[in-house]
Amino acid sequence: MSAQKNDSSQTNSAVVADYKARTGGSAALYERARKVLPSGITHDARYLDPYSIHVSRAKGPRKWDVDGNEYVDYFGGHGALLLGHSHPAIVEAVKRQMELGTHYGSSHELEVRWAELVCELVPSAEKVRFTASGTEASHMAIRLARAHTGKERIVRFVGHFHGWHDTVAAGAVSHYDGTTTPGVPQSVTDLTILMPADDVKPVVKLLEERDDIAAVMFEPSGASWGQVPLPPGFAPAIREVTARRGVVMLMDEVITGFRWSSGGAQKALGVTPDLCILAKIVAGGLPGGAVAGKREILDRIDHAATAAKNQEKIAHPGTYNANPLSAAAAVTALSLVRDEDLAEKANRTAAELRGALRQVLVEESVPWGIYGQSSTFLIYPNPTGEAVDPATFDPLKLGFAKLKGARSGPLSGKIRMGLMTHGVDVMGAPGGFVSAFHGGAEIERTVHALRQTVRALKAEREVKAA
Secondary structure (H helix, E strand, O other): OOOOOOOHHHHOOHHHHHHHHHOHHHHHHHHHHHHHOHHHOOOHHHOOOOOOOOEEEEEEOEEEEOOOOEEEEOOHHHHOOOOOEOOHHHHHHHHHHHHHOOOOOOOOHHHHHHHHHHHHHOOOOOEEEEEOOHHHHHHHHHHHHHHHHOOOEEEEEOOOOOOOOHHHOOOOOOOOOOOOOOOOOHHHHOOEEEEOOOOOHHHHHHHHHOOOEEEEEEOOOOHHHHOEOOOOOHHHHHHHHHHHHOOEEEEEOOOOOOOOOOOHHHHHHOOOOOEEEEEHHHHOOOOOEEEEEOHHHHHHHOHHHHHHOOOOOOOOOOOOOOOHHHHHHHHHHHHHHHHHOHHHHHHHHHHHHHHHHHHHHHHOOOOOEEEOOOOEEEEEOOOOOOOOOOOOOOHHHOOHHHHHHOOOHHHHHHHHHHHHHOOEEOEOOOEEEOOOOOOHHHHHHHHHHHHHHHHHHHHOOOOOOO
């Protein structure tokens, strides 16, 4: 029995049946997992009804499940693997560090080199503080902004994801009306001013009229790594008004950092925030995050700087901050990002992939959209039946409610299962991340997988030709 009862369209679906026939080992592992793990998973994004695949190994742009099925992988470690799986240089660096020690409980040279590389690559990074995850970095950055300004309120945007701590829970993946989520006090949620991101003018007006705002926090890609893109000029307008009003501009570069360019979205956009948060690629695919930005803000966790100003220092412990294994992977990965134009290579491949997938929709007369920025791609499966021409699809014309608010879970699940049956694994949006090591063979397989999937969905009347 699955965690969620299948509807009749799944019960009678050849797409679902084909997926189940190929993944018996994953089904068996799911039965074990659901007895000890809520929903049988360890991350919400891995949820799939009737069950998700269980992977046994991965290399480069590919991975293999416990049944021996091979996939072109677009999960990419949830966006962490710009260098693909098990890059030889990272494997060697981590193996070498394993023999030297995994946790010293002391400072070490690798953490210094890691910080130097972040400061070299990221325009806003005058100083850096490492954390164990992006959520921890998000939490620390907000605390720093509040301490620096003496203000409490944070402006965030509907659908923008900044981790799962209390301050940023409401409005990210649900409760888009600003009400609080289970387990989070309404008083905490009330410290956020949740704004739509489809027009920057009301945000500018809000900042000009209020004096209680500590920071404006946003994903420079738009909500959920670009699922809902930002309108042109959004980031520069936020930069201008926050600088003028003494509000901290906090850019969430957990996804975009080192992916949009070697210096992240801020380098690509030419807009330098006061603070940014980093994770995923910043730690070379191992656990790790960071807060980077202006020295005067980061100095709120500096012993000497706060003592000199007679300020109370913000405490920041963290058992696995800059742990040697993550630092070894990070130094290797960021050195490669700096020296080999890996972000640009992934961007070019993703652009080629988006074009090829778009052509499939055109040829198959499927009224969906293909879009994305940098080294990402997204499939818009048109759950609300909009008049969509795949050749000219523009996500900005649809808005948040249709792009993210109305995603079709069952249809997206079938798309994913159909693609997996033909050797391609994507995230639930549906869409995914392209690494610097995806290439022509991966594009070819993905094009074939999408074509076969939409044909199967047509046969099941899930898709009507345009």
